[in-house]
Amino acid sequence: MELCGVTYHAPCDASELSMASDSVDFYISIVVLQHVPAQVLKAILAEGNRVVRPGGLFLHKIDHSDHFSHTDAAISAINFLQFDDAEWEKYAGNRFMYVNRLRQDDYLEIIRAAHQNVLLCEAGVDDRAHELLEKNGLKLAERFARKPKDILEITSSWILSEKPCASS
Numbered sequence: 001m002e003l004c005g006v007t008y009h010a011p012c013d014a015s016e017l018s019m020a021s022d023s024v025d026f027y028i029s030i031v032v033l034q035h036v037p038a039q040v041l042k043a044i045l046a047e048g049n050r051v052v053r054p055g056g057l058f059l060h061k062i063d064h065s066d067h068f069s070h071t072d073a074a075i076s077a078i079n080f081l082q083f084d085d086a087e088w089e090k091y092a093g094n095r096f097m098y099v100n101r102l103r104q105d106d107y108l109e110i111i112r113a114a115h116q117n118v119l120l121c122e123a124g125v126d127d128r129a130h131e132l133l134e135k136n137g138l139k140l141a142e143r144f145a146r147k148p149k150d151i152l153e154i155t156s157s158w159i160l161s162e163k164p165c166a167s168s
Helices: 038-051 085-092 104-113 127-134
Strands: 024-030 052-063 117-125 154-162
Touching: 024 038, 038 052, 038 104, 052 104, 104 117, 104 154, 117 127
Parallel strands: 024 052
Antiparallel strands: 052 154, 117 154
């Protein structure tokens, strides 16, 4: 990592980094953001904007799936969309299993609200989730029932954004 000029910071509070402003070229998270509450995510992106240089890039790989489906084949990747927030809190409202259940459109809204330019957004769609939604085979919680099916069937995303250069 030294050869490539990479400094690994862990553990740390990503909303309060001990790094100089405009000192980072690339800000990367791999399957992390789904474990961060939305309000904390906004603070993390604000701090990211402080440390990333103008024109610097943010790359995020996000796992939008129900993590219980990773070990239980009987559960679909979107199974957790049927639970309201109070019920989901009973199953996964702890520091070991917390998943915010934000969908790709939610992340894009948060990233754009952080004044970053989205350059690329690639979605991974789960065929089983697509089929469940097409056949109305999953009763969705109200929070998710209003979202388009093509958003709900997304189970992974790559999102690349850029901190804008200061206008002259």
